[in-house]
Amino acid sequence: MKSIKDIYTLLNEVKDPEIPVLTVNDMGIIRDVNWNNDVLEITITPTYTGCPAMDLIESQIKEELDKHDLKKHSVLTTLSPPWSTDWITEDGLKKLEEFGIAPPVKGTADKRALFAEPPKPKCPYCKSEKTVMISAFGSTACKSQYKCKSCLEPFDYFKCI
């Protein structure tokens, strides 16, 4: 029987299908790994409610376990406590930036405020702080669109929830 630690290591092979540099561990979506007698139970939590990647992530986890001859497994989903961008690991934040997605800025302004000052992420390409939000919504549920005023490149920002 593999140790829980080994299972976590093995899960590093499962990547987020939309952000392939991040593993499910980096994302902080693995909430629990547990042997229930001889059945391996893995509990995951969705990032966004409508995130279409969740079903794929679940089947990728199952595939990975099958590959390692861990045939008796079940993947459970929990909504509580709700996932937060604060759960992305330090390593994950670094990988996001290298991939060209500005990582979430901690302590984002209250979204209930009208015309609240949007967070000011650094440009992931030229590191300039002169950036401006184009839209709070982006190419996937978890991103906003930004533009760098220094190098003029548009970029994605992983928005805080």
Add this chain to the structure above:
Amino acid sequence: MGEITGGWLTTREQENSVVSKETALLEYILRLGDNALILGHRLSEWCSNGPVLEQDIAIINISLDQVGLARNYYKLAAEIEGGDRDEDYYAYRRDVFDFKNILMLERPNGHWGDTIARQFFYDTYHFFVLEELKNCADERIAAIAAKAIKEVAYHAQFSAEWVIRLGDGTEESHTKMQKAIYNVWEWTGEMFETNEIDGLMEKANIAPNMVEIKNLWDDKVSQVLEIATLKKPEDGWHQTGGKMGVHTQYLGLILAEMQYYPKSYPDAKW
């Protein structure tokens, strides 16, 4: 599901009906799910039709959040009902009278200002309702709400800012936005309407008190409309029926499109 839909019951018959707490809970969850699904489907019609690319993307992101939310509620309903039901059953295998969404959400999108007006009124309401639901007595509903409110906060900010941009924009955008507000107004009252199901759920510490939600909503709406230089219409007669399964012609058209595939090829897998 028991005999609770009440679509054809008179008010007196409904008042005299005895609804168990379990049945009321299921009905309440399906209403939440139906609101999310029908609005999500309507908004998805903006895909590739948005006024500019960024707003096209924004509105369909909001649509996606709604459909995901519907899935969570339907999964919970399936869990409560048991048997071989799953979330798809509620979306694809029910007919018009089974849906309990409020009428406002099934109305056609109209122009961008019409969509924004509806979205602003609904997002504001939705935000306050979720704020209560996330602390409600049913842990499963609370978990769904605690997750959703993080996303709905973005929606509410988006639609309120658009109301202000258009209301306090050009003469033309102001006129169109004011008209959009007047047009949708008579459909907003249904959000705060309560019947037996709401009463039972409020007693069970699940549903929020709608009088309090209405007060919060009124304050926020007044505040935003004032900034937007738009007039807030007077409360008056309002459209009703959705919560009892009595719908406008538009819901049938939505279902015809949304359910076409699973109805043509039942149990198709790919």
